Amino acid sequence: MQPPLQQVIEQAGRFILGKEHPIKLSLACLLARGHLLIEDLPGVGKTTLSHVLAGTLGLEYNRIQFTSDLLPADILGGTVYERDSGAFTFHPGPIFSQLILADEINRATPKTQSAMLEAMEEQQITIEGKSYPLPSPFFVIATQNPTYQIGTFPLPESQLDRFLMVITLGYPAHDAERALLMGRERRDMLQEIKPVIRPEELLALQRQVREVHASESLIDYIQALLAFSRHSPWYLTGLSPRAGLSLLSASRAWALLAGRDHVMPEDVQAILPYVVAHRLQPADDTTVHSAEALVKPFAEVPIP
Amino acid sequence: MGRNELALTPPGHGRLWLLGALFLVTLPHLLRMPPWLSISCLLIFGWRLLHEVRGYDLPGRWLRYLIVFIGIAAVGAAYRTLLGPDAGVALLTVMLCLKLLELRTLRDAMIALFIGYFMVVGGFLFSQSIAMGGYLFLVVLALTATLIALNHPAGRLADYRLYLSTGGKLLLQSLPLMLLMFLLFPRLSNPLWSVPEQGPSARTGLSDTIEMGSISNLVQSQAVAFRVDFDGNVPAADALYWRGPVLWHTDGRRWERMQMPIQREPPAFEVLGEEVAYTVTLEPHRRRWIFALDLPLNRPRAANTAFYFLPDFQLLSEREVKEKLRYAMRSATAYRLDTLSPAMHAAATALPGIANPRTRRLAQQWLEEGITPAEIVQRGYRLFREQPFYYTRQPPQLGDDPVDEFLFSTRRGFCEHYASAFVTLMRAAGLPARIVAGYQGGEFNELGDYLIVRQSNAHAWAEVWLQEQGWLRVDPTTAVPASRVESSVDAARFQSTSSLDDGAGFAALRKLYRQFRYGWDALNHSWNQWVLGFDRQKQLELLRKLGLHTASWGWLAGIMVGLVMAVVALIALLTLFRRPPRRDPVARLYQRFCDKLAKAGLPRQLDEGPTDFAARVSAARPELASAVQRISQLYIRLRYTRHGGTQDIESLRRLVREFKAQI
């Protein structure tokens, strides 16, 4: 693994105990220039994770708490008449930050959600005919409460597609939880986070991800996975070409995290549940599937 | 099924294949047909090719009918018949070409192709040589590849290697089956119905008349007259006189045979030396006589043909020899033959009218000296030695008294000059004499262990009847000393059976050439014996060797069907249940590696990547870990990284070969 990436994971691991896998996934997501959605209960450390990531990577950080009365302008910003200069000037909203935690995104109305998601997608916002580019790198960690709660607007399937990965954190393991309980106050510790990597280095790493070699055999495998999803009786609809691209770039990032300059089928398998599960709808709606269970049928696809 | 697929248009690449393959099929026939007919056929090929490539229109229905009518009429006009192999094959060729003008559906194409196969058989009617066999086998390959192309709608012209290799593979797998059927299919000893005579249309080799100069023309040819397999030792070169037509009658210039009653057994004579047993394979020469070593002891044995003797030991076949003929013989090279009937005596002493007066005077002179007949023969023989006679392949033209001119003025001649001069001299002296035409000597092919007798071995010699000794062979040609033989080839003719090196400069090259020629001839000889000559008799012989003494037809057919089915089942097993190796060498090697582990109880799961698999195997079998890791790393390098080269494939191959998973 690249030494700076190793340091990032090590430092983050000190703050978030026993969650090395979600940390690595978040980092891969970030390196692949995708956005991350964490679906989990409140209190399992979603905020901490994003805070630690931002601190470790030395990114500007903003947290936006989504509520039902949040309006698009509250996120994006707006033009305000300034009496001094006598002109309308643009006041950027909280989205103009390198790392955004969009907390409880499903509490906002669909309109606000889509404003946020469109900005994420396009890496810029357009207000009254003028475009304002978002900072680079730009990374959104959104969280969503899984239980169906009154007054929430679950993200529609078409919008979920904009997140490269959807992960869950889950409860900490027994030992990790014990360490958590016995350790110092997290809030104090968070003050001590020192960046181990500069934003330029992060951008370079992002460029490096795109250079990771995906051989023809590997592309064959990804294509076979896509074809399988499209014709399998397990899913209502198949994966889109965009899902295929996401799969490839996430696999590249995962390979880079493993310190390789080429993608292996194992990389694809490792990130598969987090990249495709939210893009697939199981054909039987009787049970709630975990991401891992949902992608289990993909084991039928042989590695060429 | 069906779906009337045969009514579909054949794929474009298949149509081009078809044109090419049919052209190859018809080529030998086109070369034999009258040129104007062949050119018309080629024009039709061209028309179809333009239709395929440039989209030219094909003729409409009525025009097509007209062309077909003209085609039939043309063949009829060229051959004066539509029956028989020549006209029949020509008609088939023309019709096949015309079929190209209306070939639309897959069915048409397939039928045209089947006719193509049929025409290959037509080619065998005219020649069964190795070269023709080889050519037509290639044609069969082309036709088979075409059949595959026609049945592969998604193919392109660039797939030609696929079709050729698939066709070759199919043919190769068919060979053992073909061999079984060829050896075991019950053969008839007679045709189902009599077939029109055919075979080489020109007569070759010795003729049954001799004129001065007729043999010297023949010896220019290196063509094979016949080949001989000896059962025991090969007799000495000077004993190898192959007896052919015996010539009695002469008009002073030309010598002819005598009409005599035929008999089934050879006339009796006294055998003095050892018998020689041998088998002759005679090239077809469209004559009735066959050749045997002087003198034949028995009636030849051969399949399908009966033989007769004439009292002068000429051997005749019941019909003209139009195919290769094999017959087994015994002969005696030392003998005493006394038979001389009054009719024979009369014929053997007759000299026509007034021709060659100086020769007669010479003989008269000898008679007046009062010497014995044996001394006359000696005198005649010595004449050629003592006087400046030359042995040449370019003898001068002779006039009205050819023997006189040869004996007293030109003195340059070939064997027929010597033989006819000698016999004329003997007859003039009142001794019964005759000319025997045939072959002398031969080249021994050590590669095939047999003797090749070529047209260049053609010879004529004399036989004189003496009261005390009976018929005596005198070869006056041998009287000429080597110093007066113009060509060194001829000088050694009677001394050995190995061929000659004339000229030293290219000795090595010549030796090589001779080796090659012998090799090729040996191949031809085996081909004749074992392929073309495989008949009922040979089949029975073979079965006897295999221990099947009572092979009735039913039996034979049963055995054949059983064995064919067994071989088909074997091929099916080998092709259906054998996993073919993967074409990609890297994948193939990794597959072999996985197969080895699967046999050891560690099969790779379908969705298991190489790293995961290696880790699982290493955990389960720690002693294999290092080998497994090395193989997996090489495989990953070759398959998933942008590095990896041919030497990696080599290392992978070596590692996989050495890898042993089983305990």
Next chain:
Amino acid sequence: MLAFWRHLFRRDRPESGPVTLGRRRVYIIPTRSGIIFAVILLAMLIGAINYQNSLAFALTFLLASLALVSMIHAVRNLYGLRLTRGHPQPVFAGDTARFALSLENRNGPARFALRLMLDGQQPITLDLTQNGGQWIELCRHAPRRGYLSAGRITLYSRYPLGLFHAWSNLNLAMSCLVYPRPDQERGLPPQMLQERGSAGDQGRGSDDFASLRPYHVGDSLRHIHWKALAREQGLMTKQFGGGITEELWLHWEQLGNLGQEARLSRLTRWVLEADELGLAYGLSLPDLAIPPGRGERHRRRCLEALALFGLVDGEAPHGPQ
């Protein structure tokens, strides 16, 4: 023998899992070309016997052997193929149902000129590379609502020489759900809109388009649904609201003047319209009521209910054509 024939023409129970073509699934029969070839071989044999021509014998036997070997290769072209059924996406009556099928060549050699067809349809032709696989779609017209079964699928090939026809029949339990054909009349009936209270902000904002309701005097001109007016559906007002949810009930009874199939067609159209507008809608049929909802799965559920309405086991209402 009898067992063999029964085996050959058995009406198998449909199979659901992947099918691997084994020894007992691939049949073979000479084609018409094959029979012509045999006749030509016989003619060659007679010629060879008659002319006692060894090479003619050899060629005849070579070609006979070639035919036998090609029989094995024709079987091999299908043998060991693995077929997996796909999951047909539902279609509307009148459209073409697509039955996807995966052909996998896991351990075999490259395959050529494979043909697959549904009973009575045109075959499609494909080649498979060594260790390759491919998804193909077989199409069949879906004339009416209900389940459309793919029926028998025949996989056959005449490769390599066209002398033998090797085939295998598959009954892969594939059926495609066919929704009723949506009515041509677009737009939702205004009287069906029922406002209901729901959680969330009750205030009528102007941010989120929610639903349509009949025009009332005083509504903003900006909110008039002009497209509906253009389709002569009367004046409609677009309702917007932050968090307002309006529930729409699509009722069977409200189409009293139409026949059964026409009602289903109209309801199908309404479901599609409502879904397009992002409304929450419920469906009420004589024997079934689906509570209001939204989203892909809800839409599918409603359409499925309409597709299967009144059918036993999803069979088509009027038997096969």
